[in-house]
Amino acid sequence: MFATEPVRVVAVSAGLSSPSSTRLLAERLAGAARERLLAEQDRPVEVRVIELRDLAVDIANHLVTGFPSAALDTAIKEVAEADGLIVVSPVFTASYSGLFKSFFDLVDNTALTGKPVVIAATGGTARHSLVLEHAMRPLFAYLRATVVPTSVYAASEDWGSSGDEYTDGLPSRIRRAGGELAAMITGGRAASGAPRTLGLDDEVVPFEQQLADLRLD
Template sequence: MSTAFATEPLRIVAVSAGLSRPSSTRLLAERLAGAARERLTAEQDRAVEVRMIDLRDLAVDIANHLVTGFPPSTLDEAIKEVTEADGLIAVSPVFTASYSGLFKSFFDLIDNTALTGKPVVIAATGGTARHSLVLEHAMRPLFAYLRATVVPTSVYAASEDWGSSGDEYTDGLPSRIRRAGGELATMITGGRAASGASRVLGLDDEVVPFEQQLADLRLD
């Protein structure tokens, strides 16, 4: 391993689709990023950089890119930071029982192979716990399509979750944030070695055409 690689900062990018200021969506993104950075700093002799991306500030650029096909420089830089991050945190408010249109529009602009294997924490905020399944029926499938690796713990924060310590059946919001951040940190440090090994072994290039797979089944 080269010295440059060993000393290169780990980069976490947190994308928030919150529209208001102050925003509980932005706050949840910050706390998740802080939990991941805390775990990485404790376990790795590496600097950790966190970049927050507020989609609210890029809304007009996103709309223009969808219409023209040409991203303004600020949006292009945000997309580059997301695709080159070691770990990604994606947080959306719930609108009409799903992620927001702004959130979806931003990730529509990212090539569907650009996040392949990237560790991702998905999270959402809403006024009521009834919308918590948005994480599983909307956000997890979205990032599965983008070929990202979503950590097991997703985090939903309803209004009543802020300041709550949970109960005997459900962990409080701080516990869920720490667990999700820890899983992201573990996946970031493990993911680097795994991806490097696959490149050495040439596993990324080993693609079997679907027709051949069918033919092999018929031979059996």
């Protein structure tokens, strides 16, 4: 009997404090993805959280010398070999942190091609939430990763909030993003209805018919 290879989910946290809300968000997203993966298939799931705070000096030395330490080399390889990736940065000056960017500058620019990725960020106020769309999503698009539809931003007031009639609470957004990551890892369609490539057997509905279906009786 052959051993079943585990699904590897790697979460990268660029939080600087300890304890860190950035690390907490990374862990909760990883937990949501793991829960969905275990529910949908019988392979074991391994979750690894990489704390960039612990690698800060190694990252700086690598940028200067071109040689990674053993710990940094292991972290880079784990990111490249992951089946699914979760990346979380605190917001600094309306963007991701320098530590976060420096780490991904060291990852080969083809290593993340096609890899499912959840992007997430933490900050003191909700007004910085667009960092996900104007900074993080373009970065991972450049790296040719496949970013899941749901990105997760956690402001200070989001922790413990159940949301309102207009906005889902943080736990709901975490579950949705984790589910989308799990679906992409297993080859399914993202839970939020992300577009997929049409196959030869898929029926193409004419645009005029789509419009007709939308008309009220």
